[in-house]
Amino acid sequence: MSAPRSGPPTPLEDVLGIGDDLELRATLQHIVDSATELAGARYGALGVVDPERGGLTELFTAGMSDADRQRVGRLPDGRGGVLGLLLRDPRPVRLDDLTADPRSVGVPPGHPPMRSFVGVPLQLDREILGNLYLTEKRAGSFTEQDQNLLRVLASQAAIAIGNARLYGTARQRERWITGAAAVTNALLTGVNAMDALMTVAESARALADAFAGVVLQPTEEGGMEIVAASTSDDPGDIVGTTIAPGSPVLVQLLGGEPVFIEDSSTDPRMTTHVRARFGPSMMLPLQSGGKLIGTLALPRRRGGRPYRAVDRLLATQFASQAALALVLADSQHDRERLAVYEDRDRIARDLHDLVVQRLFATEMMLESTRRRVAEPSLDGLLGRAVDELDSTIQEVRTTIFALQQPPADGPTGVRGTVLRETGGAAVLLGFRPSVRFSGAVDTLVSPRVARELLAALRDALAAAHRRGGATAVEVEVDATARSADGTGAVRLVVTDDGRREDGGTGGTTVTWEAPR
Missing domain, CATH: 1.20.5 (Single alpha-helices involved in coiled-coils or other helix-helix interfaces)
Structure with a gap:
């Protein structure tokens, strides 16, 4: 009977344990380190291809010091030269003198000298996921045995990337499905029309990791107006913004077509004054049974990462289900x-x-x-x-x-908006935070301070969600508080029992205070 193997895991064992992005990055770095060591190379690199835009989005290197990386600056993007050849023509390449090959172009200034070269593509089911290459064999030139070793490690890296993407997509799909179900359930519990639109905007913003969640509705003049907005700060200058009739993007929106924008700040179709702060954006129709209720817009900050195809698909499905839930909630109401x-x-x-x-x-x-x-x-x-x-x-x-007269809508104020915010947070937290009020908050707190309080509440609830591990959140709004100088103040205290910023346990308490 052979003794059980001990020591560090092999690259293949790492591949089998892939679960999240951190594990994938560690595995790919381990693969390129192993390839460099086993083949006796001075330098090695593993590039990962952006499946939608082409080119290398990440490059894992071995053998380069921090000083080397600083001299190189921007690493190759894989669109040209020998690296681009590996992506365009997925066949191994082995060269004794890279500098003598006419295909060797695009090497960044300051890059370490390279002569001997061997590279193979990362391929899975005919899809090119990246490339793995070594340079500067310490003794002689790279051999066919080195090339075969590299092909084995490249196949393991391709499996790791493919599995991680499938896992990430499955997790993301699960989050959107769970979020859509929670929104549907929230909408059917009897909220009014404006609260329903805010629930959709807040939930979609969190699920899409967007800077803002915005709901637009058609106007009598033929344009569209932002009627609900959820951001991490005060959305006051966003609500009320209109898209004028005749705007190029409006034709698609009123026609019920989704609009996907790479950069809102530069896209000529965007005409609103708030577009300068936004980058990638999705504008999705909220329609059910041929009826257009409005549009759900999910912009990210300017310079933010682009939305992928799976992001657009899941968000579009969410918008369709949210529109149906809005119609059902309206009918139920x-x-x-x-x-x-x-x-x-x-x-x-x-x-x-x-x-x-x-x-x-x-x-x-x-x-x-x-x-x-x-x-x-x-x-x-x-x-x-x-x-x-x-x-x-x-x-x-x-x-x-x-x-015999129609009943008026329920009152709105600080109390109602705080309850709305905590109700929206329940979609992400998995439970509804408990809320306690002290004093006549609706009459004592001014509208300006109320907006600041709500922004602080959003930040505290979002921070509790990011830290994770919370099973209870308590929110207290005290309009009878006194500041240090004895003047009247309003105090917000948000306490959760989740993980702290330093990784410890015991919960976190966030306190905010302002003069009334």
């Missing part, structure tokens, strides 16, 4: 309002047909009795009773009129 109207109408009829008639009949009886009574004291008593009944009849009739 209409049914609930109709039920309320019917119940109020029944109550009004009963009050009119039964209560008012009986009160009126009693008033007539008392008035008739009053005429027959000669006693002054009884006459005054009956007169006051008749007046009371007449006043009661008028109040009942006023109530009947009020019951």
